[in-house]
Amino acid sequence: MKKTIKWIGIFVGGLIGFLVLVVLSLAVVGGARANKKYNIPIDEISIPTDVEAIKRGEHLAVIFTCTKCHTANLSGEVSFEVAGMVSIPTPNLTAGTGGVGSFYTDSDWVRAIRHGVGHDGRALMIMESNTFYFLSDDDLGALIAYLKSIPPVDNNLSERRIELLGKLMMAVGLFPSPAVEKIDHTSPPPLSPEPGVSVAYGEYLSRTCTECHGINLNGAPFGPPGQEIPTPNLTPGGGLAKWSEDGFFTSMRTGMTPNQRRLSEEMPWKNFSQMTDDELKAIWLYLQSLPARDQGGL
Numbered sequence: 001m002k003k004t005i006k007w008i009g010i011f012v013g014g015l016i017g018f019l020v021l022v023v024l025s026l027a028v029v030g031g032a033r034a035n036k037k038y039n040i041p042i043d044e045i046s047i048p049t050d051v052e053a054i055k056r057g058e059h060l061a062v063i064f065t066c067t068k069c070h071t072a073n074l075s076g077e078v079s080f081e082v083a084g085m086v087s088i089p090t091p092n093l094t095a096g097t098g099g100v101g102s103f104y105t106d107s108d109w110v111r112a113i114r115h116g117v118g119h120d121g122r123a124l125m126i127m128e129s130n131t132f133y134f135l136s137d138d139d140l141g142a143l144i145a146y147l148k149s150i151p152p153v154d155n156n157l158s159e160r161r162i163e164l165l166g167k168l169m170m171a172v173g174l175f176p177s178p179a180v181e182k183i184d185h186t187s188p189p190p191l192s193p194e195p196g197v198s199v200a201y202g203e204y205l206s207r208t209c210t211e212c213h214g215i216n217l218n219g220a221p222f223g224p225p226g227q228e229i230p231t232p233n234l235t236p237g238g239g240l241a242k243w244s245e246d247g248f249f250t251s252m253r254t255g256m257t258p259n260q261r262r263l264s265e266e267m268p269w270k271n272f273s274q275m276t277d278d279e280l281k282a283i284w285l286y287l288q289s290l291p292a293r294d295q296g297g298l
């Protein structure tokens with residue numbers, strides 16, 4: 001009897017020891033993933049300094065939703081936080097205290113926005129640089145010109161933290177892979193079609209919609225891991241088939257759909273409301289030109 005208890009004790013002790021070892025090794029693997037450094041060759045792009053380019057950059061920062069996450073004056077905030085798992089502040093982009101603008105070089109801007117790699121060489125985990133990768137050299141240059149011109153705001157945010165649970169999730173692949181892993185960094189710099197009311201320009205602008213509506217714009221899982229619900233299908237296979245251009249404009253400008261449904265602010269319609277008529281028209285043309293697809297992301 002005593003012997004059996006002893007053996008059970010040894011077995012349970014061994015099992016606990018083994019589990020602790022597994023957890024520790026997974027934490028090491030997850031930590032290494034989170035801290036992995038990426039050395040990506042950066043395209044040299046020229047950054048304009050004229051007022052017109054800076055104005056264009058300001059417009060792009062709004063319609064490509066930088067101001068949604070980094071706040072209206074781009075001084076950042078604590079936003080992506082799950083207790084015991086991760087805390088990833090959205091950085092201060094200005095040149096004030098705690099802002100990356102105080103030490104960023106032109107290549108640093110390109111590395112972060114186009115390639116998804118932060119100033120410390122680590123992957124940006126939340127920001128979907130894969131939807132900004134398509135920005136043409138001219139537009140990216142204008143955006144950076146604007147970012148370099150914004151008034152400094154002091155806002156010291158904490159470093160990002162990945163806790164044990166976050167590391168374990170990273171080790172077993174429960175975290176979506178970072179943008180840097182989704183981008184083909186060797187493809188030639190993207191081109192912008194001539195701005196105007198065209199399907200091609202609509203496609204260019206709609207790349208920002210793919211972040212949430214999926215690469216085919218027919219809807220994709222959206223929300224925190226484990227609680228995703230699909231975003232609406234924007235192709236003619238979805239509800240928009242019954243919308244008029246007017247209804248689309250009203251939805252994007254006021255957040256109220258033709259079905260009298262108020263869109264949540266997870267849909268960045270407040271940013272898109274700043275698009276010009278021509279930009280919205282181009283997007284509408286492009287959405288209508290898409291093949292009808294079934295709802296995705298279910």
Ligand code: HEC
Pocket residue numbers: 061064065066067068069070080088089090091093100109112113117118119120123124125126127128132143
């Ligand atoms: C969905 C929210 C979101 C959007 C939209 C977004 N960012 Fe970010 N950004 C973040 C977060 C969070 C980080 C911190 C790193 C991370 O993603 O893990 C970050 C990091 C950065 C960095 C890197 C700072 C560093 O530490 O080196 C730059 C630069 C940046 N963003 C610029 C932009 C610009 C410009 C835009 C618009 C084209 C933009 N961001 C859009 C959330 C966002």
Ligand code: HEC
Pocket residue numbers: 205206208209210211212213222231232233234239240251257261262263264265266267268272283
């Ligand atoms: C950050 C994520 C995100 C981005 C980026 C985004 N959307 Fe959305 N969108 C959503 C979510 C979430 C909903 C559902 C909102 C709701 O039902 O409250 C939605 C809903 C919509 C709807 C309403 C559809 C319906 O059937 O009611 C339209 C139209 C729409 N989005 C168009 C766009 C366009 C066009 C773009 C790009 C210019 C875009 N969205 C970019 C998240 C996003």
